[in-house]
Amino acid sequence: MPSIDMKLPELKKYMGINPKPKDFNEKWKEFVELADKAPLNYKIVESSFKFPFGKAYDLTFDGIDGEKIYCKMLLPKSEKKVPGILEFHGYGGYSREWSNKLKYVANGMGVFSMDCRDQPGNSGKENYRRGNLVRGLEENTLEMYYVKTFLDGYRLSKIVMELKEIDNDKIVTLGGSQGGALAIAVGALNPKIKEIFSVYPFLSDYKRVWEMDLGESPYQELKDYFRYKDPLHEREEEIFTSLGYVDIQNFSSFIKNKVIMATGLMDRICPPSTQFAFYNKLQCEKKILIYPDFGHEDIIGLDDIIYQWSLKLL
Numbered sequence: 001m002p003s004i005d006m007k008l009p010e011l012k013k014y015m016g017i018n019p020k021p022k023d024f025n026e027k028w029k030e031f032v033e034l035a036d037k038a039p040l041n042y043k044i045v046e047s048s049f050k051f052p053f054g055k056a057y058d059l060t061f062d063g064i065d066g067e068k069i070y071c072k073m074l075l076p077k078s079e080k081k082v083p084g085i086l087e088f089h090g091y092g093g094y095s096r097e098w099s100n101k102l103k104y105v106a107n108g109m110g111v112f113s114m115d116c117r118d119q120p121g122n123s124g125k126e127n128y129r130r131g132n133l134v135r136g137l138e139e140n141t142l143e144m145y146y147v148k149t150f151l152d153g154y155r156l157s158k159i160v161m162e163l164k165e166i167d168n169d170k171i172v173t174l175g176g177s178q179g180g181a182l183a184i185a186v187g188a189l190n191p192k193i194k195e196i197f198s199v200y201p202f203l204s205d206y207k208r209v210w211e212m213d214l215g216e217s218p219y220q221e222l223k224d225y226f227r228y229k230d231p232l233h234e235r236e237e238e239i240f241t242s243l244g245y246v247d248i249q250n251f252s253s254f255i256k257n258k259v260i261m262a263t264g265l266m267d268r269i270c271p272p273s274t275q276f277a278f279y280n281k282l283q284c285e286k287k288i289l290i291y292p293d294f295g296h297e298d299i300i301g302l303d304d305i306i307y308q309w310s311l312k313l314l
Helices: 024-037 098-105 145-160 178-189 206-212 220-229 236-246 248-254 272-279 302-311
Strands: 043-051 054-062 068-076 082-088 110-114 166-176 195-199 258-264 286-291
Touching (some): 024 248, 043 098, 054 145, 068 098, 068 145, 098 110, 110 145, 145 178, 145 236, 166 178, 178 248, 178 258, 195 302, 206 220, 220 236, 258 272, 258 302
Parallel strands (some): 166 195
Antiparallel strands (some): 054 068
């Protein structure tokens, strides 16, 4: 099979090279405890968007630091509790249009699509399309952008599980690229999540990307960080270890639910080896869909596979 990375037999054995912080498990236990203690302060208001077989709502809640996080929430008309899909978007994007989610709602599922903080959506105060990967590296771990964003997704999952309309035994996470990483992180932090569907996940095995000199934007941020903050690479090990707190491969031991992944072997944004570094560490039920001729792009037929997967929740 063609690949811009390792050959497939090597990919299936690769276990990653980015260092894992020694206190990773303890830190994330501490972060989740902090997230559980902080008030959610969520508010649900019916949206102006209308459709005939349910209702749309604007859901807002507090991040762990009090930042306002926004989520599109859609519920079908139903007399019984319904499954819930937690959906996360790609880097520099947003939750997309309401109508994009109606295929799920029409089949009797709730959809919760979160805008990541400080990206082009409605969460946070700023609009940093780039630079988030390394935001907070100069501060304590809790100030790292993706620590906060993973906890935003976790707190959303807690809200969804409080809603009387949702069947807590049928909640899944879904996303691609950055959204794929969030789907994994939220599924790892909340063991009650039933399944994870992650498409070419971002945020894995940073040192591998750097050594390959292959990762393109947004991994370019890492190269820029070294150029401006550590041009002699005197702090290289420290920096990669710090990034290990938000490296999805390190969450693999937390995951007990089912994981489905999709990976394109020509992916130049999130190289296949970085994705396999996570996948190969999983000890849960898992499946990977391998697309030899596709990169970090829309993959023909994949949306239909995801749709059929969602129907199993009913």
